[in-house]
Amino acid sequence: MSVSSRVSALAASVALLTGFTGPAAFAASPSTAAPSAPSSAAPTVNLATNPGFELPSPNLADWGSIPGWTCTGGPAEAAVTTTAPHSGTSTLTVTPANADSTGECAQTVSVQPNTTYTASAWVRGSFVYLGATGTGKDVSPAWTETTGGNWQKLTTRFTTGPNARSIRLYVHGWYQQGPFSVDDVHVDGPAPAPATAAGSIPTSDKVVFFTVDDGWSRPADAETFLADHHLPITTFPLPMPAAADPSYFKRVTAVPGSSVQDHSVSHSDLTKLPLDQQQVEICDARDSLTRLFGTAPVVFRPPFFASNADTLQAAANCGIRTVLTADADFSWGASNIWHPGLLQPGDVILMHWSDTITADFQRALAAADAAGLKPAGLTDYLR
Known part of the structure; x- marks a missing residue:
C-alpha cells in the first residue's frame, strides 16, 4: 500500500469513528454475548507481562528485546526510556523507522474461553491504537487521534469465544504520525488456576x-x-x-x-x-x-x-x-x-x-x- 493510500485509509477511519459521540479515546463496545461468570475463587488480576516496562531483561535474552513484548521494528524502533513515564521510572517509546511502519508492539496473553476481559493502556502521541486479536470474536481497537502531548488512557473490553486460550494484545501508531509512548498496560480478568x-x-x-x-x-x-x-x-x-x-x-x-x-x-x-x-x-x-x-x-x-x-x-x-x-x-x-x-x-x-x-x-x-x-x-x- 502506498503512503498516500495509507493516509487515505487513516482519514477514512477518522471520518468513520469520529461520527460517534464520546471522549477522544474510542473504546470498542463489549460483546453482546453473555460471558461465563468467573469463579469466586478467581480474583481479577492484571495478566499482562511487564505491564509497566520496569522489568530487566533476563540473561541470555535477545539483545534489545523488551521483556514480555515483541516489537516489529525491534530495537531500531522500540526502546524502554525514562523520559516522563506515566508512572514508575520507565515507559515504552516507539519511533517508527520509516513510512512503512506503525511501530507495533504485542504480547500473547493466556485467557479463558467465554470470559470477559478489560484491556487498557496509558498512551501519549498521535493516532495510537490498543486492541486484541485471537479473541474468537471481532473486537474494534481503542484509539485516540491525539493526546495533546499528555498521557491518555485507552480502554477496550472483549469476551473470548468458546475456543480461545490466548489472545494477542497489541499497541501501535499510524503511518507517518511520529513517535508514541505506552505505559501501565492492563489485561484485567480472572486469575487462572495455578499450573x-x-x-x-x-x-x-x-x-x-x-x-x-x-x-x-x-x-x-x-x-x-x-x-x-x-x-x-x-x-x-x-x-x-x-x-x-x-x-x-x-x-x-x-x-x-x-x-x-x-x-x-x-x-x-x-x-x-x-x-x-x-x-x-x-x-x-x-x-x-x-x-x-x-x-x-x-x-x-x-x-x-x-x-x-x-x-x-x-x-x-x-x-x-x-x-x-x-x-x-x-x-x-x-x-x-x-x-x-x-x-x-x-x-x-x-x-x-x-x-x-x-x-x-x-x-x-x-x-x-x-x-x-x-x-x-x-x-x-x-x-
Missing part, C-alpha cells in the same frame, strides 16, 4: 517419558539414534541454543509424540525472582519457542527443579498446564532412580543435551526395557 506440579505422570500404561534439557550440545549421533529407534522425546531447550539451530530440534522431535517445551530464558533459579519476573522468564521462552517451532509449549521444566507457588502461578499466566520435574536422572553417564527398585509406569527421566547424550539414551532405554516399559509421548498423557 500442576508433577514429577511423574499418573498412568497404568507400561510407559516412561524421556526428557532432555538445555540444548548447548547437539550431537549428530543422538539424532541418528532417535530416528533409528523411533524414540519419542520431550525436549526443553533454552531459547538461545534453540534459535542457534532450530532445524536440529525439529529433527530430533520428528518422531510422533515428541515435542518442544519451555525451560525459561536464562536458566536461573526462579525461586529467587518475584512472580512478575518469573512470568517474563516463562512467557518469553514460550514466545520464542512458538515462533521457532509453531506450537506453544504447555509444559514447563523449572531450572534446577526449583519452583514455588509463584512459579506455578506465573506458568499458568503463560498458558502452561504442568510444571514438570522428574523422578530419574540419566544425564552425563548417571543412572539414578529416585525411588526404590526399577523404573515404574509414568516415570519421567531427566537427561541433558551433552556429548554423552547418545550413551544416556542407550542406558535409559535399557533401564526401561528391564522394567518392561516403553518410551511414550509426554503430551499424549497430560490432561
